[in-house]
Amino acid sequence: xxxxxxxxxxxxxxxxxxxxxxxxxxxxxxxxxxxxxxxxxxxxxxxxxxxxxxxxxxxxxxxxxxxxxxxxxxxxxxxxxxxxxxxxxxxxxxxxxxxxxxxxxxxxxxx
Amino acid sequence: xxxxxxxxxxxxxxxxxxxxxxxxxxxxxxxxxxxxxxxxxxxxxxxxxxxxxxxxxxxxxxxxxxxxxxxxx
Numbered sequence: 001x002x003x004x005x006x007x008x009x010x011x012x013x014x015x016x017x018x019x020x021x022x023x024x025x026x027x028x029x030x031x032x033x034x035x036x037x038x039x040x041x042x043x044x045x046x047x048x049x050x051x052x053x054x055x056x057x058x059x060x061x062x063x064x065x066x067x068x069x070x071x072x073x074x075x076x077x078x079x080x081x082x083x084x085x086x087x088x089x090x091x092x093x094x095x096x097x098x099x100x101x102x103x104x105x106x107x108x109x110x111x
Numbered sequence: 112x113x114x115x116x117x118x119x120x121x122x123x124x125x126x127x128x129x130x131x132x133x134x135x136x137x138x139x140x141x142x143x144x145x146x147x148x149x150x151x152x153x154x155x156x157x158x159x160x161x162x163x164x165x166x167x168x169x170x171x172x173x174x175x176x177x178x179x180x181x182x183x184x
Contacts, residue, residue, distance in 0.1 A: 032169065068149075069156055070169075085171045086148045 004057035008050075008065055012075045016103040017047035020062050021072040024051050032084035033072045039091050045100045077103040113138060116158025121180070132168040139180040148174065 002010065012018050017040065023029030025037050040047045052059035052071055063069055066080040074081045076099045081087060090096035113122045113136065120140035127133045136155070143151045151174035159170075175183065 067153055080149060082149050082152070086152065089148060 004055070004061035005065065007055075008058060008062055011048065011050055012078055015048035016077055016106075017045055017100065018050065018075040019047055019072055020050045020052050020058070020075075022051070022053050024049050029053060030071070032070075036072045036074060036084050036087055039087055039096070040100075043091075043097060043100055045104055076100065077106070112162060113155060113158050116160065117142065117154065120158075121177075127169075127171070134169070135171045135173075137173045137175070139175050139177055141177055143174050143176045 008020075019033075019036060019040065021028060021030070021033035021036065023033060025041075028034035028037055037049070050058065050062075052062065059071070062071075062073055066073055068080065068083065070083050072084055074083070074087050081090070081096075081099065087096060090099070113124070114120055117138070117140055120138055120142070122139075123137040125135045127135050138151075138155055140154075142154060146154070152172050155172055155174060
């Protein structure tokens with residue numbers, strides 16, 4: 001099996017929106033993860049989740065990979081966007097919608 | 112704690128649950144000029160160093176430049 005770093009990189013490369021979280025979209029195990037999922041549910045954008053509680057190695061590696069000490073972590077179009085409070089702030093300013101739109105638009109042209 | 116790692120910053124910290132591990136912090140520093148939110152928060156996390164990993168479970172950050180802080184008041 002690929003090591004944690006490779007698993008992180010391949011998941012991020014394979015999906016336009018990736019949320020490393022505690023739990024999954026149906027059973028978020030932490031308030032911040034739930035709030036982050038809720039924002040992307042409202043946006044109606046397709047997103048992939050990774051349950052770091054099920055993969056301790058990824059849980060530690062992803063913090064090193066992004067130089068960010070907390071979970072959840074959101075990646076759009078391969079780029080680290082932030083944790084719960086930054087995503088919430090970007091959502092309030094409308095910047096998040098713009099990021100999601102450009103990411104999913106470029107996905108549309110790929111197929 | 113943040114002031115030590117970020118000299119000249121104006122910092123207001125609130126313990127949101129009284130449990131000593133959920134905090135809300137407003138940090139005003141000219142070091143945030145021209146930096147995006149992620150970089151600003153990373154600067155604060157860097158200033159916190161190990162305390163961040165050891166004691167802080169949740170830290171909601173508001174990072175403003177002095178100019179942004181003035182406009183907000």
